[in-house]
Each structure stands twice: as structure tokens, then as C-alpha cells.
Amino acid sequence: MYNKVVKFVTWEHGRSLHLRALSGMFAALIMLTACLPWGGGVREQRLRVGLLPILDTLPFYVAEQRGYFQVEGVTVELVPVKGAQERDALMQAGEIDGMLTDLVAVGLFNREKAQLHVIATALRATPDAAMFRVLAAPESTLRTVQDLAGVTIAISQNTIIEYVTERLLTTEGLTRGQIQTLEVSAIPVRYEQLMAGQVQAATLPDPLASGAIAGGAHLIVDDTRHSQYSQTVLAFSHSSVEGKPEAVRGFLRAWNRAVDDLNSRPADFADLLIEKGRVPDNVRGTFRMPPFPKGDLPSSAEWEDVMRWMVEKGLLDRALPYAETVLSTFRAR
Missing domain, CATH: 3.40.190.10 (Periplasmic binding protein-like II)
Structure with a gap:
């Protein structure tokens, strides 16, 4: 009887050690998976975005101030740039994931291959608001x-x-x-x-x-x-769209939430408009917040007109396909 008890206790102890070893292996596997590109939402979502000091970027600052990026689980680092040349150089070097730009600049980037993808229109002219x-x-x-x-x-x-x-x-x-x-x-x-x-x-x-x-x-x-000729867009690198799609989606959801705030309560952001939009002193009391588009993309006709102009100017050898550059998969729902 004594021998049976000893054998049982020994077996139980061995099984406990075995289970603990298996648990440790599973925990390590979960941590490793989270660090891989296909890992779950546990891993940190981080983006670096290059922005010019212009009116079009106001939704970014609203989203940042109100914690919308944090709510979406994405850490967004603003990389301020003084001009388009500096912004484009950072993108070319892989120093930023995304940027606010325009269709002509995107066409120049994608001249040889699709390096940038447009995920949304940031601002466009309307019958009541010029760009x-x-x-x-x-x-x-x-x-x-x-x-x-x-x-x-x-x-x-x-x-x-x-x-x-x-x-x-x-x-x-x-x-x-x-x-x-x-x-x-x-x-x-x-x-x-x-x-x-x-x-x-x-x-x-x-x-x-x-x-x-x-x-x-x-x-x-x-x-x-x-108004069909004027718009700015949010564009992200091919590597970011492919490697960090959930981070890009989170960024756009936060941006669109900020757009809702700006469009519904523009008076709440009058000081931000003056500060970040660089409104001249002589129109600070009269310049109105423009409406920001939500869930909007350049149309194929708008893209194709830009392509025609760029080919005519000798900036491109051929018109670039709309579907290779403008991605509807990130459109807000």
C-alpha cells in the first residue's frame, strides 16, 4: 500500500511539472506570435506621419488632443515638415509611414512602381470653400x-x-x-x-x-x-499598408471621428484653426472653417484627369492605373 501511495504521489508530481512546462511553452509561443507581423492586437501599432503646417491637417490635431488615436490602439507620431520637398524626402527614405499630400505628388512617387497608396481625401474644394x-x-x-x-x-x-x-x-x-x-x-x-x-x-x-x-x-x-480639380489626400507607403493595415485603419477611424467633431462644432476649434491653419491676422475674424470630407476618395475621373495633365507635361510616360494607387478597402463604413 505504501509503495502504491509513493508511486501515485511521484506520478502526480511529474504530471504537475509536465503541465507547468507546457504552460510556459504556450506563454512563450503567444508572446512570440504577438511580435511577428501576423501577430494579434497585443502588439503595439505605431505610425509616423509627415504633415505640413496647413489647414488640411486640423483633424490630426483634434484626434491627438481628444485621445482618438489612443482609443483606436495606435500610437501616431507627428513628424512636422516645412515643405513638400522635405516631406517627400522622408517618405522616400522610409522615415515616415504616411503623409498628407496631393494627387500630383502621388503620381510622381508612383512613376516607376506603386510606392504610395491613397486611403482618403483629406480636404477638397466646395462651392462654398475654396482651396x-x-x-x-x-x-x-x-x-x-x-x-x-x-x-x-x-x-x-x-x-x-x-x-x-x-x-x-x-x-x-x-x-x-x-x-x-x-x-x-x-x-x-x-x-x-x-x-x-x-x-x-x-x-x-x-x-x-x-x-x-x-x-x-x-x-x-x-x-x-x-471644385473637381482641388483636393489633398492621405497617403501611406506600400510597406505600411501591407505590413500595418490595422494601424492604418485605426488612424483613419480616429481621423474621421475628429472630422465629425470639426464639422458639427466648428466654433469649438476656432483657436486651433488660427494656430494650426495659419490664418492671416486680417481675416481671423471672418475666415470660416471649411467642411472636411469623411469617407471620401478621389474619383477615377479626378485621378485620370491628373494623369492626363502629367503625361501632357512630360512628368509621366504613361497614365498610372487608378486601382493600383487609390484603395477603397480603407474607406470608412
Whole structure:
């Protein structure tokens, strides 16, 4: 009897050690799986996003201030950039996962292969809210689009500024041969030269364009009449879309939640608009928050028009397929 008891206790002890070893193996396996690319939601979701100091980025700051990224389980690091060139260099080097940009810039990135994917429209022109305006200098006698035939217009070449300028003017009746442009890439310098009369006309983004008008510049045409040409987009690298899809979805859900706040209670964010949107002093009391789109994407027609323009300008050898760049799989539901 004694021997049977000893054997039973020994067997029980061995089984306990065996179970504990198995438990340790399972725990280690779970921890290892969480660290792998296909791991579950336990692993940290982290994104680095490059943003210009412009009005279009307001939803990011609202989402950050209100903890929406944290709610979605994604850590988002803002990488502030001073200009598009710096932003694009960071993306090219793999230093950021996503950025706010435009369709012309995306086309240039994807010239050889699909490096960037558009997941949403960040801001677009509407009949009540302009994004870009073609203006004449305060002392100029220019008043109509027809007056601009042969007149040099300060722009940033091979960018959305040039695309919108050409599309607005040709839609209003000018031929491409009548449109003359001058490269002034820095927006503040372009503004200063316009207001000083050093250039007779210039294309500027809002709200700076509204400040120029308040300071005496003359509105020739803007994209409220042709809103299909103007939008900015959220774009993420191919590696981020493939390797961190849940993080990208979480980012977009937080962004859209912030959009809801901005659209439903714009007065609550008046100070943020002035601070982050860089609203000029002379229009701070009158400039209105634009409506931000939610669950919106560039249409195939909008993309194809940008492609046609880029091919005509020699920026692309061929039009890039819409479906390879614009992803509907991340659209808000």
C-alpha cells in the first residue's frame, strides 16, 4: 500500500511539472506570435506621419488632443515638415509611414512602381470653400481670366498649384499657349511678391489667399466654381499598408471621428484653426472653417484627369492605373 501511495504521489508530481512546462511553452509561443507581423492586437501599432503646417491637417490635431488615436490602439507620431520637398524626402527614405499630400505628388512617387497608396481625401474644394485662388496684385488692372492672357502668373511648377492654375484658366476660356507662369516655389515669397506688385498675378492657397484679398489683391478665379480639380489626400507607403493595415485603419477611424467633431462644432476649434491653419491676422475674424470630407476618395475621373495633365507635361510616360494607387478597402463604413 505504501509503495502504491509513493508511486501515485511521484506520478502526480511529474504530471504537475509536465503541465507547468507546457504552460510556459504556450506563454512563450503567444508572446512570440504577438511580435511577428501576423501577430494579434497585443502588439503595439505605431505610425509616423509627415504633415505640413496647413489647414488640411486640423483633424490630426483634434484626434491627438481628444485621445482618438489612443482609443483606436495606435500610437501616431507627428513628424512636422516645412515643405513638400522635405516631406517627400522622408517618405522616400522610409522615415515616415504616411503623409498628407496631393494627387500630383502621388503620381510622381508612383512613376516607376506603386510606392504610395491613397486611403482618403483629406480636404477638397466646395462651392462654398475654396482651396486655391488665382489673384491679381493690388495695384494691377487685371480683373478677368481673359485679362491674364500672356500675363506671367507666379506658381510652383510641377505641383498641384500648376495643375489647378492651368485647369481653372483653360476651363474659363484661355488656351494653354496663353498661360504664362513663373516659378516661385515658396508660398510666403509668392504672397509677398504679389502684394508688392513684383508679380502681376499668383496662385495661392487659402487661407493665405483670403488674407491677400483682404489686403487689396483682386480675385480672378478660384476653385469654388470648378471644385473637381482641388483636393489633398492621405497617403501611406506600400510597406505600411501591407505590413500595418490595422494601424492604418485605426488612424483613419480616429481621423474621421475628429472630422465629425470639426464639422458639427466648428466654433469649438476656432483657436486651433488660427494656430494650426495659419490664418492671416486680417481675416481671423471672418475666415470660416471649411467642411472636411469623411469617407471620401478621389474619383477615377479626378485621378485620370491628373494623369492626363502629367503625361501632357512630360512628368509621366504613361497614365498610372487608378486601382493600383487609390484603395477603397480603407474607406470608412
